[in-house]
Amino acid sequence: MTVEQIGSEGKDQFPIGMRVLAVDDDPTCLLLLGTLLRRCQYHVTTTSQAKTALKMLRENKNKFDLVISDVHMPDMDGFKLLEHVGLEMDLPVIMLSANGDTKLVMKGITHGACDYLLKPVRIEELQNIWQHVVRRKKKDRCNSGSKDKPHPDSGEAVGIGNVDNNGKLNKKRKDQNEDEDDERDENGHDNEDPSAQKKPRVVWSVELHRKFVAAVNQLGIDKAVPKKILELMNVEKLTRENVASHLQKFRLYLKRISCVANQQANMAAALGTADSAYLRMGSLNGLGNFHTLAGSDQLHNAAFRSFPPSGVLGRLNTPAGLGIRGLPSPGTIQLGHVQNSGNPTNDLSKLQSFVPGNHNTNILQGMPMSLELDRLQHNKSVGHIGELPTTDSTTVFPGSGNLVDARITGFSNNPLLGVTSNSLMLEGSSQQATSHTSVSAIGFQNGNALSDFTSIAPASNQLQDSKAGSQGQASPINCNAGQIIRSAPQEWNAPRKDAPYQSHALINSSIPINSAMIQLGQCLDRNNSIFHRTTDLDLVGPLNFVDPLSIKHGEGDNSIMEPSVIEKEGYLMFQPRPHGSHVPDNIGSLEDLASAMMKQEGGCNGYSLRTSI
Amino acid sequence: MERNPIRMQLAIMRQSLFDQGHVDEQFVQLEELQDDANPNFVEEVVTLYYRDSARIILNIEQALERKPFDFGKLDAYMHQFKGSSSSIGAKKVKAESTLFRECCKSGNGEGCMRSFQQLKKEYATLRKKFGAYFQLARQAGPVETASRPK
Numbered sequence: 001m002t003v004e005q006i007g008s009e010g011k012d013q014f015p016i017g018m019r020v021l022a023v024d025d026d027p028t029c030l031l032l033l034g035t036l037l038r039r040c041q042y043h044v045t046t047t048s049q050a051k052t053a054l055k056m057l058r059e060n061k062n063k064f065d066l067v068i069s070d071v072h073m074p075d076m077d078g079f080k081l082l083e084h085v086g087l088e089m090d091l092p093v094i095m096l097s098a099n100g101d102t103k104l105v106m107k108g109i110t111h112g113a114c115d116y117l118l119k120p121v122r123i124e125e126l127q128n129i130w131q132h133v134v135r136r137k138k139k140d141r142c143n144s145g146s147k148d149k150p151h152p153d154s155g156e157a158v159g160i161g162n163v164d165n166n167g168k169l170n171k172k173r174k175d176q177n178e179d180e181d182d183e184r185d186e187n188g189h190d191n192e193d194p195s196a197q198k199k200p201r202v203v204w205s206v207e208l209h210r211k212f213v214a215a216v217n218q219l220g221i222d223k224a225v226p227k228k229i230l231e232l233m234n235v236e237k238l239t240r241e242n243v244a245s246h247l248q249k250f251r252l253y254l255k256r257i258s259c260v261a262n263q264q265a266n267m268a269a270a271l272g273t274a275d276s277a278y279l280r281m282g283s284l285n286g287l288g289n290f291h292t293l294a295g296s297d298q299l300h301n302a303a304f305r306s307f308p309p310s311g312v313l314g315r316l317n318t319p320a321g322l323g324i325r326g327l328p329s330p331g332t333i334q335l336g337h338v339q340n341s342g343n344p345t346n347d348l349s350k351l352q353s354f355v356p357g358n359h360n361t362n363i364l365q366g367m368p369m370s371l372e373l374d375r376l377q378h379n380k381s382v383g384h385i386g387e388l389p390t391t392d393s394t395t396v397f398p399g400s401g402n403l404v405d406a407r408i409t410g411f412s413n414n415p416l417l418g419v420t421s422n423s424l425m426l427e428g429s430s431q432q433a434t435s436h437t438s439v440s441a442i443g444f445q446n447g448n449a450l451s452d453f454t455s456i457a458p459a460s461n462q463l464q465d466s467k468a469g470s471q472g473q474a475s476p477i478n479c480n481a482g483q484i485i486r487s488a489p490q491e492w493n494a495p496r497k498d499a500p501y502q503s504h505a506l507i508n509s510s511i512p513i514n515s516a517m518i519q520l521g522q523c524l525d526r527n528n529s530i531f532h533r534t535t536d537l538d539l540v541g542p543l544n545f546v547d548p549l550s551i552k553h554g555e556g557d558n559s560i561m562e563p564s565v566i567e568k569e570g571y572l573m574f575q576p577r578p579h580g581s582h583v584p585d586n587i588g589s590l591e592d593l594a595s596a597m598m599k600q601e602g603g604c605n606g607y608s609l610r611t612s613i
Numbered sequence: 614m615e616r617n618p619i620r621m622q623l624a625i626m627r628q629s630l631f632d633q634g635h636v637d638e639q640f641v642q643l644e645e646l647q648d649d650a651n652p653n654f655v656e657e658v659v660t661l662y663y664r665d666s667a668r669i670i671l672n673i674e675q676a677l678e679r680k681p682f683d684f685g686k687l688d689a690y691m692h693q694f695k696g697s698s699s700s701i702g703a704k705k706v707k708a709e710s711t712l713f714r715e716c717c718k719s720g721n722g723e724g725c726m727r728s729f730q731q732l733k734k735e736y737a738t739l740r741k742k743f744g745a746y747f748q749l750a751r752q753a754g755p756v757e758t759a760s761r762p763k
Contacts, residue, residue, distance in 0.1 A: 028662040028697040098696035
């Protein structure tokens with residue numbers, strides 16, 4: 001056991017001189033670890049006994065900045081040590097093991113480890129461990145401070161998120177998301193207030209968040225001020241500051257969601273007008289309108305314009321500021337719409353609803369269709385994805401292409417699929433395959449979204465052809481937010497290509513697609529073309545979505561996205577819903593989709609939809 | 614100058630360790646940690662490894678003599694052994710320990726025995742190679758690490 005006593009001289013040049021305590025019963029590993037750490041210019045103390053380590057730590061709590069410990073030790077379980085250190089000294093602890101089983105890693109994380117490294121550990125990995133110290137210090141320091149700031153935790157969250165969301169596409173998305181998003185996603189979805197607030201930390205539980213969102217919805221995202229929200233929420237011990245900071249985060253979240261479909265750039269633009277985005281989102285809530293759209297060809301007009309939180313989306317509308325609306329009951333809404341399968345538009349709407357909120361944002365822009373999309377978006381964000389797969393999907397696409405169905409199912413399976421499907425959709429749209437069914441085949445169902453997408457694409461073409469009947473087309477959209485987008489493109493394409501966009505339904509569906517497209521488009525190059533096309537969609541005319549689309553496209557209007565984002569967020573937040581579980585997945589999937597789409601296109605990877613959920 | 618042929622030989626030996634799959638990238642990490650402050654680091658670590666792992670090998674051997682096999686314990690030992698082996702970059706040894714662990718997990722006693730025999734062989738072979746390598750290294754004197762295999 002070698003002990004090096006180091007003063008605090010290194011503190012000034014942090015991370016140089018950071019004091020690390022290394023614990024490992026294996027002498028070879030310990031020697032290696034110690035040497036590596038010294039190479040990183042840390043002050044290292046090594047011991048092969050956990051008990052000794054604890055003793056040292058207890059002697060003087062301020063002697064060390066960080067502890068690295070092996071998991072398997074003879075005298076004490078590494079996790080136990082971890083707990084002790086966490087409780088007594090509140091120091092960051094990194095676990096080390098040759099075993100990288102997910103379960104084990106999960107255990108480490110749940111026990112409070114701030115990182116989990118695999119042996120043999122490389123120097124690169126050790127060079128960054130100081131971040132955990134900083135993070136913790138910051139957390140302790142700024143309790144009440146940074147409410148809106150992406151916490152350094154985001155980094156941690158990211159890491160943890162990675163671990164936790166192993167299977168999710170989150171990882172993919174992570175790259176694309178800004179830190180903010182990461183933080184948000186990571187923390188937002190659950191009941192955690194990202195910004196660690198020193199003072200009595202308000203834990204934004206699902207319930208609480210739901211109330212929050214409901215309040216925001218009620219007030220209208222534009223009018224949602226902390227004071228009023230607080231009043232509406234009527235929760236004891238909640239301060240205006242808490243609400244204010246949460247609101248801020250929420251807004252960002254919504255933005256992010258809406259951006260998921262769109263390129264990051266777009267989002268940035270949209271974000272700039274966050275407020276407007278909100279507004280838009282509000283309109284998106286019109287998804288409810290969507291519902292109306294679905295009902296009739298007038299979707300676009302009626303739906304969007306009024307954005308009445310129609311029952312269709314019903315739930316969707318509720319979320320405050322579009323996004324939120326959709327969120328709350330995206331799932332429910334979808335179902336509602338789905339039921340309408342009777343109408344092509346309905347289908348679309350359904351699809352749209354499925355499309356996680358993302359669409360919504362886009363759609364709302366101008367087009368009624370967007371409503372649909374919005375709805376879809378709602379769904380999406382809401383975790384429609386999850387929903388989709390559920391019976392909804394089947395109901396949704398009752399008639400048409402059942403792509404929706406297909407999609408929906410697809411969705412449920414894979415949020416990612418949704419994403420991928422979306423991308424596919426977009427692609428598909430250009431093709432305008434009439435076979436929406438193919439779209440549905442897209443893979444949503446299976447998570448092979450990507451692959452599915454391609455299938456969807458052709459389907460989208462079909463949609464075009466089938467225009468009227470392209471409900472199914474819409475479905476592509478529905479499947480995933482991405483899907484929706486896809487369907488949108490398809491629809492769009494239809495208008496484009498087929499000029500004779502006869503049925504509104506198509507248009508409607510196209511709208512959703514557009515939105516989807518838009519969303520996807522942003523990411524996908526194709527989308528761009530699609531979007532552009534949509535502008536051509538004069539046919540769509542009433543749909544107006546052309547505008548949105550063009551808007552989106554041209555302006556990179558993320559506002560459209562925003563609504564969806566909001567929805568998403570809203571959805572995410574309180575998505576207790578049946579999809580509840582889906583939500584996270586969905587959300588993630590949305591992002592995944594987005595990212596997938598983006599990736600596919602090689603375009604916008606800025607999908608910030610993080611499924612950090 | 615005289616050293617050159619030795620160094621050259623050393624480099625060749627080193628390369629063959631990689632080429633034959635005895636060591637992997639981790640070994641390079643060890644080499645990188647060797648510097649003026651730690652001129653014999655690699656040798657120290659490897660020596661420590663062989664000393665410590667001998668104990669584990671013995672434990673496993675004893676455990677294998679007790680029937681029925683306590684797979685849990687065997688697995689635990691081997692997990693430890695694997696950790697050390699991977700730390701020094703002992704590729705073949707590590708691979709063999711993975712196999713052993715799999716046999717433990719599936720309760721394959723025979724497989725365990727066979728795997729262990731193989732592991733001991735690899736372990737011994739590597740030790741010899743290391744021995745020769747370090748001996749030559751000492752002769753060569755402090756040298757820069759030869760070009761990496763990759």
